[in-house]
Amino acid sequence: MLAIDLQKLTKRYGAVTAVNDLTLQVTPGEIVAFLGPNGAGKTTTIDMMLGLAKPNAGTVQIYGKTPAESIARGEIAAVMQTGGLLKDFTVAETVEYTASLYPHARPAHEVLDRAGIRGIGHRLVGKCSGGEQQRLRFAMALLSDPRLLILDEPTTGMDVEGRREFWQAIRQDATRGRTILFATHYLDEADAYADRIVLIREGAIVADGTTAEIKNLASGRRVRATLEAPDLSALGGLDGVIAVEQRGDSVLINCSNSDVVARYLLTCTTARDVEISSQNLEAAFVALTSKDSALSTAGHSR
DSSP states (O other): OOSEEEEEEEEEETTEEEEEEEEEEEOTTOEEEEEOOTTSSHHHHHHHHTTSSOOSEEEEEETTBOHHHHHHTTOEEEEOSSOOOOTTSBHHHHHHHHHTTSTTOOOHHHHHHHHTOGGGTTSBGGGSOHHHHHHHHHHHHHTTOOSEEEEESTTTTOOHHHHHHHHHHHHHHHHTTOEEEEEOSOHHHHHHHOSEEEEEETTEEEEEEOHHHHHHHSOOEEEEEEOSSOOHHHHHTSTTEEEEEEETTEEEEEESOHHHHHHHHHHHSOOEEEEEEEOOHHHHHHHHHSTTOTTTTOOOOO
């Protein structure tokens, strides 16, 4: 049985089509990064999975059930960016009150431990930082022990250490069979923690695959070298060069033929510390989701 099964999903708001004939299937236990620029349709798709919005066409099934049935059974939960917290409650009171709404909730101390906030249980929610409030939302989402956890920008407001600890907890939960789908603007999180990446643009999926597969869709390599007073026009005229950028005493060259660029730098200039690397996830993201992308119809689709 699929954890998520979206078939030909379409959602319109007046003349605007937010989600356009989108089909997505996720198997149990996967960690899937759901990525796209602002306005791509990520949040609208998540809202339909949570039963907060109804599609104009298509179907949504969560473990073979409608969103409403899955929510009633506690099989799906979400950590959203904002809302859902009473600032005059303490952290512990918030979790305990939410737990009372479920017939079979996990113990409050257990989810507080999992979210890493048991030590601030006495603190008023209004006195918590943005990152601590996100951890509280995470703890609340774990109360029903959901089979599917949806995260919408879950680490907003967290510092670097907080983000690392949060994703360690998520990875531990996934090893126990929980399915995770998350939207984030931190591409390093998707690169480091996702089993699979789904890229969406203008309401439609343009790429779907592992991190390595997505990176490979952005063809070319990057050459970096230390070079004082580089001749940018000469570099830009080399075969296969896509873009040239100077940063201090370094030059960055995006190209399809790194051998030609490296040979020129080493034999015709005073360049040193020459490095050649594959495109990163950010480069692939930009290439695949920009409006003028030539790759928008060439994505890997499952």
